[in-house]
Amino acid sequence: MPPLDFMKTDISHLPEKKQRELARIQEILFEEFDLARGNGPKIYNQKGRILKIVLFGSYARGDWVDEAGKTAKGYQSDYDLLIVVNFKQLTDMATYWYKAEDRIIRDKAIKTPIGLIVHSLADVNNQLALGRYFFTDIIREGAALYELGGHRFVDPKPLDAKEAYETAKEYFEEWYTASGNSIKLFTYALHESMPKDAAFLLHQVVERLYGCYLLTTTNYSPSTHNIRKLRALVEEKDARFRDIWPDEDRFQRRSFELLKEACVKARYSKHYKITEEELSWLGERAEALAALVKEPCDERLKAKSAK
Numbered sequence: 193m194p195p196l197d198f199m200k201t202d203i204s205h206l207p208e209k210k211q212r213e214l215a216r217i218q219e220i221l222f223e224e225f226d227l228a229r230g231n232g233p234k235i236y237n238q239k240g241r242i243l244k245i246v247l248f249g250s251y252a253r254g255d256w257v258d259e260a261g262k263t264a265k266g267y268q269s270d271y272d273l274l275i276v277v278n279f280k281q282l283t284d285m286a287t288y289w290y291k292a293e294d295r296i297i298r299d300k301a302i303k304t305p306i307g308l309i310v311h312s313l314a315d316v317n318n319q320l321a322l323g324r325y326f327f328t329d330i331i332r333e334g335a336a337l338y339e340l341g342g343h344r345f346v347d348p349k350p351l352d353a354k355e356a357y358e359t360a361k362e363y364f365e366e367w368y369t370a371s372g373n374s375i376k377l378f379t380y381a382l383h384e385s386m387p388k389d390a391a392f393l394l395h396q397v398v399e400r401l402y403g404c405y406l407l408t409t410t411n412y413s414p415s416t417h418n419i420r421k422l423r424a425l426v427e428e429k430d431a432r433f434r435d436i437w438p439d440e441d442r443f444q445r446r447s448f449e450l451l452k453e454a455c456v457k458a459r460y461s462k463h464y465k466i467t468e469e470e471l472s473w474l475g476e477r478a479e480a481l482a483a484l485v486k487e488p489c490d491e492r493l494k495a496k497s498a499k
Contacts (some may be wrong), residue, residue: 199345201336203247205254210305213302214271218245218337220299221275224292229262229282230450236279243313243343244276248334258304269433270424274330276316278343283310283415309414309422313343315490319412323351325413351411357496360408367404371397373484378478381398382471391454395419397478398451402426408489416456430488436481447474 203211222242229237250256256269275289282288293356296306298342311319319327328348372396380389395417402422406413409429416422427433439445447470457464 228288236281245338246274248330320348326410363407373402388458392458393452
């Protein structure tokens with residue numbers, strides 16, 4: 193791996209339209225970040241800075257898919273962006289980044305969905321020093337769209353093979369078991385006509401399954417309950433997952449949206465409604481997801497155990 197001070201910055205492999213979208217996204221990120229910091233008395237607001245914006249995933253590698261409007265499925269890769277800031281407090285999505293995400297989604301000049309993860313430089317460097325695959329892959333394959341000078345990434349430490357296997361095995365056993373427990377509770381709630389509880393529990397199933405895949409295969413999962421974001425990360429890494437959630441009709445799209453909202457609304461909103469038919473369909477898709485997650489995790493564990 194080349195020295196990290198020389199992380200690639202060239203995105204000329206992307207069409208001009210995509211480059212313009214990324215430039216517009218950067219503008220919005222800086223504008224909304226400055227507004228979110230405001231004039232607060234805390235040092236992290238006064239001296240807070242975006243240190244780096246790194247494009248990673250398929251658009252950085254050059255193997256993105258953009259079939260929006262071209263095929264029945266219409267799969268479209270997200271822009272995966274790592275934002276690096278200088279204070280841990282500035283990584284709080286609800287305080288500093290949700291308005292930027294909303295503006296980007298609503299901006300008519302941006303047609304490509306985005307996935308943001310935000311970490312402090314100290315945290316990223318700690319992850320690299322521990323040899324975490326997710327971050328070393330970002331450094332190796334990603335492209336720095338913006339960098340503030342004088343804030344380098346450390347050289348990643350190679351992860352010991354035995355340690356890597358044991359860590360992945362522990363993640364898989366913990367998270368896959370937890371998802372199975374949630375499936376049992378979901379089934380009970382569904383049969384007992386407790387739709388809100390069933391929806392919340394099914395959200396936990398899906399969140400845990402995606403977390404299981406990411407932690408087992410990359411040693412990292414973002415701290416979020418947003419299954420749309422987790423789904424996008426997993427689908428970017430493994431195309432097999434792109435068929436789990438069909439969205440060919442309104443019923444399928446609405447059902448997934450209800451599942452995505454269930455983490456909060458199923459618990460706290462009296463207006464949240466979900467039908468038995470929707471829950472049954474979502475439960476079937478979650479079971480398919482559980483079966484699929486096991487395949488790449490088993491593959492990863494077998495590969496690690498052989499080293």
